[in-house]
Amino acid sequence: MRMVLCLALFLAMLELSAVALSKAPAIASSQEECADDYNASPLSTAFYENTCPEAEAIIFSWVDRAVSEDPRMAASLLRLHFHDCFVNGCDASVLLDDIEGFVGEKTAGPNLNSLRGFEVIDAIKSDLETVCPRTVSCADILASAARDSVLLSGGPGWDVLMGRRDSLGASKAVANNNIPAPNSTVEILVAKFQNVGLTLRDMVALSGAHTMGKARCPTFRSRLVGSAHLTGPKVNLNFLQSLQQLCSGPNSNSTLADLDLATPATFDNQYYVNLISGEGLLQSDQVLFAGDGPTRQIVESYAEDPMTFFEDFKRSMVRMGSLGLLTGKQGEIRRNCRSVN
Secondary structure: OOOOOOOHHHHHHHHOOOOOOOOOOOHHHHHHHHHHHHHHOOOOOOOOOOOOOOOOHHHHHHHHHHHHHHHHHHHHHHHHHHHHHHHOOOHHHHOOOOHHHHHHHOOOOOOOOOOOOHHHHHHHHHHHHHEEEEEEOOOHHHHHHHHHHHOOOOOOOOOOOOOOEEEEOOHHHHOOOHHOOOOHHHHHHHHHHHHHHOHHHHHHHHHHHHOOOOOEEEEHHHHHHOOOOOOOOOOOHHHHHHHHHHOOHHHHHEEEOOOOOOOOOOOOOOHHHHHHHHOOOOOOHHHHHOOOOHHHHHHHHHHHHHHHHHHHHHHHHHHOOOOOOOOOOOOEOOEOOOOOO
């Protein structure tokens, strides 16, 4: 854990790449104190410097095109990276299609009819295979595309560590168990994040990804049903009534609502401002501001200072992106992200 934290602090001191333009102030940290941990990492910002120097530029170009055509795609690509890393680490297992004799993760409860952006990853991979075959992993594409999606939506940039390799399998069961549900309590959220090696503060910071994107009515109906959710000093009845109206139609199971009504396509700290006003869309969002626990205090700090949120989000993304890595000769570099070689 100390190694990952030191690594994140060290990275924040580096000049961000030409692709990820810098928005972050310098962080006071001791480079010498963290040098051993940094050097011990199997990942590197220069991993493709000699084998595929165009890699990040190619990824950025495709993400830029996709987000320009569909601003919601930024949230979708960011979510792909989350759902990948929470299942046995960041190994691109989420991209594998079901075939005869093999069940992937796409049909798991948190992913079915929910994850999108696979075609963007396919296009990036196809382009990279033309320029530098069998070199850039699908897992690294996901990590870089997540960063680019945040940057293109007005959020911070950071140096993405590269060198992940792709899995030879997947786990629908782990996807069903590890990925937090939209009606989770704070206790469940903390446990899910701790189970993969992330802290409570990581959980609150990474939840801020919900400052972009949309969710279907079934994912937030727990906000609308039961007197326990309609009482209390921080409940916004007008907001809940608007959601009830939105989700009352015959085809409401496919109806989408913005996770952030104020700035739905912008990566900012509005998500936390919304929680304070009782306008968190998902139950797992709004519970972060319930009670007087530490998550409430972190929410308040992020709502007050967007740069605090940005810095913590960057560090938590680096930490999450380092979970359960396949490196060296482990796994493989897939030719097609949807299937093993």
